[in-house]
Amino acid sequence: MRFERLDLLRYGGFQDVTLSFPKGKRDLHVIYGPNEAGKSTTLCAIRDFLFGFPHHIAGDWMTAAPLLRVGACLEQDGTVFEGIRRRGRNQTLFAADDKTPLDDLPLRTWLGGLDAKGFEAAWALDHARLRDGGEEMRRLKDDAGLQILAAGLGLEGVGKLAATLQDDVNSEWKSGRARSALQQAKLKLKELQQTLRQDTTTARQLSTANRALSVSESERLACEKEAQALGVRRRTNSRLRMTSVPIQKLMETEAEIAAFPHWDLTVQDCARIEKILENLHREEEALSAARQKLETVSGQVRDCGEPHPVLTEQDAIRALLGRGVLVERLEAAAGDRQARLTRDGIWLEQFWARHGCESGMLPDLSELDDLDRRLQERALLHTQEQDLRDRLRETEQALNALHPQSVSESDGNTGGERLRLFRLELDEARSLGPLDERINSLLEAIARQEEVTAAAYGALLPWRATGADRKAELTALALPDMVALEEEARLRAGLEEQRRAARDDEQAAETERAHLEQQLRRLEEGGQAVSREQLSAARQERDRLLQEMERLFESGTCPPPAMREAFGVLLQNADGLADRRHDHAEQSAQLAALSRQVEDLALKAGDARRRAAYAEVELNRRDAAWAALLKTLGAPVLPPAPLQVWIARRQAALAAEEQLQGSRAQLQAAMQTRADMSRRLQAFVPACPSDRLAVQIRQAASVLERDEAVAKQTEARNADQRRLQEVVAKGKAALAGLKGKLAQWDEDWALACQACRYPGRPDRADLRDVHDARVIQTRMESEQTEQATEIRDIAAFRTELGTFLQRHGQGSAAELDAFLTQALAREQKRQTVVQAHAALEAEVAQKDLKIATLVAELAPVRSTLGLGPDDDLRHALSRACERAALCDRRDELRDQILQAGNGRPIDVLLEEARETDPAQLEEEFEAIEAETVALNARRSEVDERLFTARKVLDELENARGVHETAEEIQETEADIAERASRYVSLRLQQLMLSRLVEQGRQQAHGPLLSRAGALFSRLTLGRYVGLATEEDGSDGLVLAGCRPGNTALVPVYAMSEGTRDQLYLALRLASVEQALERGIRLPFLADDLFVTFDEERTEAGLKILAEISEKTQVLFFTHHGYILNQSKEISCLTKL
């Protein structure tokens, strides 16, 4: 495949630039140009044409991405492929008309399925990659295989990959390496399995534990039974030992009780009777003493006699004596009162003299208060009058101070109206908003929309408007029905898909067939396999000759010796083939199978070709019909899918046109509005030099602000003058009103004084004097009344006191008081004695009653004891008490015996005691104790065993962690499986890479190294005569350059940088030549490869490229003039 032409239609900085690469004997093209001429861009264009634009590109800096176009004309074996590549995700390849979509299958086929990266690795080389390749070879200094592999395949980082793979493989597993991940996992697995075995509770362990528990429980049961028997014996022995002594005492006590008469008295009864006797004795003694006291108190009562008569009037006497104290105090205060009355009388006489009036009644205090209020009112009126006068004077002064000139009212109104209109106009102008910016943005938008609209119409190519009204033409255009269009597109897509699938199938079948044929050839070349056809052909040949020989024999002719010899050869050949087929049946069968598969694949490929051809024909037919339909309608002749795109573009163009027209209308309206507004503002402001409304508004606003300030000052002065005039008028009116109020007050005052008989003048001093006189006058009247009342009370007291003194023979009030006190003391003493006498009489009666009760209580006791009224009750009671104590003792012993007998009847216990020898009880007790100690020891031992057995069983039953360990084992096994799988993959990759390297090593001795050596020799102008490998002593090969004369080899890492570049180039070119020999012919792109080469080596390099260009196209990009000069004769030059 080669480039005939490269069309840089719209790409990077190129517009409609065509680079032609005419074919000659040598297909070497040097594309030259200075820096920034676009060499790298051209290289990118080649790549983008072949493989499509990448998603992120740098070539759209001048042309919008959707408009990028790069075209080319390719040729291979006489077949021409011409197209244009666009940017996009789908369908990016179009025919030369830039409209008809093209299938890129032919291109992909020519490229052998390579993608951009693969193409660049194998068929393109630039200086940077040359340098990196040389550096890589230096790093791989110990491995010639890797060097050649990396260089030959155009790969990078092979050495690092080999080392990484080695590390990865070893980290997973390596024989004898204990720290590898797999080994660690195995160790963990082993430990877990051991843990599982140890922790697993087996059924045997469980049954053993159960058995141990069962035995221990049985022993424990036996111990319990024995302990129960021992307990019975212990309780019997204990009971007998506890009852033997009380039973003996019981018998003795019962004998003592039998010696007494049968008195049915208890100890409690005896104690109660004893207590009664003691109480009786005590009561009799107390009665005797009380009677003696009663006789003594009766004599004292008689001595006291009757109460004194004065005691009957004691309350009246005490009240009179109390009044006497008060009378004495009144008599003492009478002098002071008389002096005060005299002084007040003199003051009043002087008062009347001061006011020149005769004495008489003065106004009441309330009337005087009313007069005082009136005086206050008059003072307030005077104060207000004075204040008003002052303010009026100040206001008149301020009014006189104001300038008499001011704007007349009519002038102010006229200016205000103008300003109002001015303001309204200005507000309206402002309400229009940023009209200038809007106009500007509309202008810009219209410019943009015109571009967009132009582009939208441009995108409608091949359709063009013929008249001025392109919108109407476009709107009136007839188009196919959308349903039909979609159906057509779907049908075409289906057909194209069929065609593509068929071609894919065909290519896959052909590839597979080539592969199988290669195997077939290998098998046949091996010479071991014999196909059925071969054998059949040999046998037919043999049989044919035999038939001829038979015919000769039948005709009586002996076949000639040559024929017989030939028959022998054929016979031997057929037998040999049969034997070989038999001996190598497997290979033969494989051969046959391969042949069948090849045939099948040929059929499959043929079938795919037919399907592709059918699809192709059908597509062509539909193309023709579709084109005819579109021509009929007058629509642009495009395939359905592009037509759908075109229709969308048509809509977009119409929309853009509509939008453009709308914007233009908006602009016109905005400009008209601005002009109107300017005209209206000019009525108020001088003409503005700018036509921008914003400037005019700013100027008008400034003027308006100034006018408004002046108008505001004038208005304020006028308002002040008006306000002051109003204040003066109001002040004068108020002053007149106050004067009227004062005159009225004078009239009211005279009437009030007359009504209340006020003798003074209308001032506060006279009023206070009258007030004081009125107070004194009132007080004198009151004190005179009180003085008369007191004189009457003193006279009445003296009369009543004389009556009592005379009745009781006393001389004064004090004597009467002492007499009454003595009489009261005597009466109090008499009452005390009378009360004591009554109390003693009650006590004697009570004791008599109590003694009678006690005597009655003792009567039944006497009867019980069989005593008469005079018998000694105390002695008999003492005997009865003794018997009762013995009975209680007997009952206690019985209770003690019953308690020890643990519920047994007393008879049984007595009988049991009679039958037991008390002397043996202790011996038996000691024996029981000894047996108990032994049993307890045994029981402790059994308990311990039982506890242990239960614990073991509990641990077995509740053992934890076993199934968790099993889970961990599964996890570890899964981990091992994962690691093993990973190891297998990594190890296989490592082995494959090693094998590739090994092949590289083998190639080092083969044609690649030989050809690369020759190229290297030419590139280094004979400083090196070739390439060689040598053992490096560690199972590796070192690639080295051979110096002339069989001198020492120069390893790669010892070469200079430039020489390494030349070595890498030699290997790469040798690899390209190998590919050419295999029939792969693609253009080789070289971008300034010789930067580090001197002129001679550059010339050598160019010659090599020229030789290669005899087999395939070489496109060499450079900006170096000397390279251009050197390549003039061997290449075609193309200037950028």
Add this chain to the structure above:
Amino acid sequence: MSSFRFLHAADIHLDSPLRGLSRYEGLPEAEIRGSTRRALDRLVETALTEKVDFVVLAGDLYDGTWQDVGTGLYMVRALSRLVQAGIRVVTLSGNHDAQSVIARELPLPDGIDHFSYDAPQTLHWPELGVALHGQSFRDRHVTQDMTRSYPAPVAGCFNIGVLHTSLSGYGEHETYAPCSVETLSAKGYDYWALGHVHAREIVCEHPWIVFPGVLQGRHARETGACGCELVTVEDGIVRSVDFVECDVVRWCRLELDVSDMQTMDAVLGAARQAMEDALSEAGGRTVIARIVLTGRSILHDRLCASQAWKEDLRVIAASMTPGGTQIGLEKIRNETSAPVHRAGVAETRELDLALEGLMQDKDFLASLPEAFEGFFSALPSCVERDSLMPDGQFPLEEARAALRARLVGETE
């Protein structure tokens, strides 16, 4: 005829560990490790809550090789709860139980009926109007149809046949006590409570022939909801057979066709969506998933070469905890293949030819067994050779793709 309800479960495999899960990042370890026990607890709780009349366990209560008696004791305690609540329990030994030392040596408590090993046995409960017929496996391998000797149905009763069987052969399950739907139907029973097949299936409804499936999935082949069947019988007729989910950890296989995906991000996004779907379907359970990528994809080489995307998937899985539920990844398998045409992917013809040549290089292929001999001999027995070498072949294609991607620098 009376009415009653019962639970039918089988294949509990108590304490059988979950297999294939190597990592637990962020997963509830205790829940996963005790999942079979928790599932058994849920079975018991269901029986108690639903107040069923009896529970039928149709075999394989334990794993055959499991020896820890603690497992049996847990089973005994769980079933004893049912007995104490007055719920009858009927068990039958399956092929695993026949091998299990626990099942042989650990006696079941009173109140639990266990079908005889020697001959088919009938448990007749007249008060419920039920007759259960069954026979336990004495040996692990039972190759004859056991139902032939099962007794005739008891007249007037609802007859239940209990059997551990592979029926007429079920996929990966070994053949045990083979029989057919026809022979079971011909027996005249009303309900066949089967066990052994781990996938739930109602084989037939006239009569009812039911595999309840395993109680708790334990590996990547036991996917989906697992549990038991709640059977309601009214007047001698099965009114409903309702599946009750008992599993606490749910396994699933998420197969993603990545044919149309162009980037690794798209693969990760699709996997995330699939995991979210799986979590939402699991009803709050912990999910363990196996992700399998399939299809012809341009990402094939990169998927083969890099492990990073697997780690990314695990990180995504670990970060997904909607509502407290979590998802873990048991395995991530790449079963993709290279596209017919490698358009859009890096490719070098020379390299491909060299690699293709290796695939046909007899010397190279012949050297592989020796190269791996030491490794295989060092592997523990738990790693099956088939898992590393499917069909006895080294996974050369995967290795070739991985190496190729690494060589052309497409692993990132």
